[in-house]
Amino acid sequence: EAGVAQSPRYKIIEKRQSVAFWCNPISGHATLYWYQQILGQGPKLLIQFQNNGVVDDSQLPKDRFSAERLKGVDSTLKIQPAKLEDSAVYLCASSLDTGHYGYTFGSGTRLTVV
Amino acid sequence: QKEVEQDPGPLSVPEGAIVSLNCTYSNSAFQYFMWYRQYSRKGPELLMYTYSSGNKEDGRFTAQVDKSSKYISLFIRDSQPSDSATYLCAMKPGTSYGKLTFGQGTILTVHP
Numbered sequence: 409e410a411g412v413a414q415s416p417r418y419k420i421i422e423k424r425q426s427v428a429f430w431c432n433p434i435s436g437h438a439t440l441y442w443y444q445q446i447l448g449q450g451p452k453l454l455i456q457f458q459n460n461g462v463v464d465d466s467q468l469p470k471d472r473f474s475a476e477r478l479k480g481v482d483s484t485l486k487i488q489p490a491k492l493e494d495s496a497v498y499l500c501a502s503s504l505d506t507g508h509y510g511y512t513f514g515s516g517t518r519l520t521v522v
Numbered sequence: 523q524k525e526v527e528q529d530p531g532p533l534s535v536p537e538g539a540i541v542s543l544n545c546t547y548s549n550s551a552f553q554y555f556m557w558y559r560q561y562s563r564k565g566p567e568l569l570m571y572t573y574s575s576g577n578k579e580d581g582r583f584t585a586q587v588d589k590s591s592k593y594i595s596l597f598i599r600d601s602q603p604s605d606s607a608t609y610l611c612a613m614k615p616g617t618s619y620g621k622l623t624f625g626q627g628t629i630l631t632v633h634p
Contacts, residue, residue: 412565441622448530450610450624451566464621499565509554509614511622513565 410434412514414500420520426488429517433481433502439463440477441511442485443499451499457483458505490521525549528611528625537634541598545611545625548592552623553616555587557596560608560627569609570596601632 413432443451456464459480477483497516558566570585584597611625
């Protein structure tokens with residue numbers, strides 16, 4: 409089966425600019441996650457979708473980050489305006505449903521804010 | 523205090539060595555325990571999964587969970603250079619909507 413697709417792979421922007429990341433999960437996976445992984449740290453959950461509804465966005469900095477999952481399939485994560493501390497790898501993952509332990513991760517988008 | 527603590531290493535071992543990786547946690551609600559392997563510039567991939575306490579073996583890999591001590595371990599026998607990666611422990615509560623919480627990751631290098 410095809411894996412979780414993410415684009416772009418790399419992005420360099422200046423602070424205060426905006427950026428968007430795209431994710432296409434595994435077909436049939438109802439749950440989609442966006443994680444932020446800062447260098448040297450484990451991934452931290454930003455937002456979790458069940459189909460096209462938000463299950464958990466408690467750690468999403470809502471003043472600058474937004475995410476949507478239209479039609480319960482693809483998802484986009486946006487940062488506006490970006491700060492230096494947003495430099496990280498943004499990982500998208502999907503699973504069959506919220507109770508399932510088997511997450512499949514994409515390769516991530518590496519964001520550098522200068 | 524972080525919910526999940528993992529020694530970041532780095533850990534460097536010779537080929538063929540037995541590797542022990544560990545995590546401690548503070549949240550008693552965690553019921554599902556996982557180990558992920560992450561190669562450089564790739565996303566994490568699920569390596570081992572254990573529910574509640576006990577041991578699980580898969581080839582050269584053994585996962586152990588001791589809920590009474592809030593301590594989990596991953597053992598790698600006969601380590602190979604291809605095992606060189608970052609190993610992340612991850613845990614999830616028993617509730618359906620519980621989120622997966624990761625440790626910091628341990629960087630492992632197995633040299634020939």
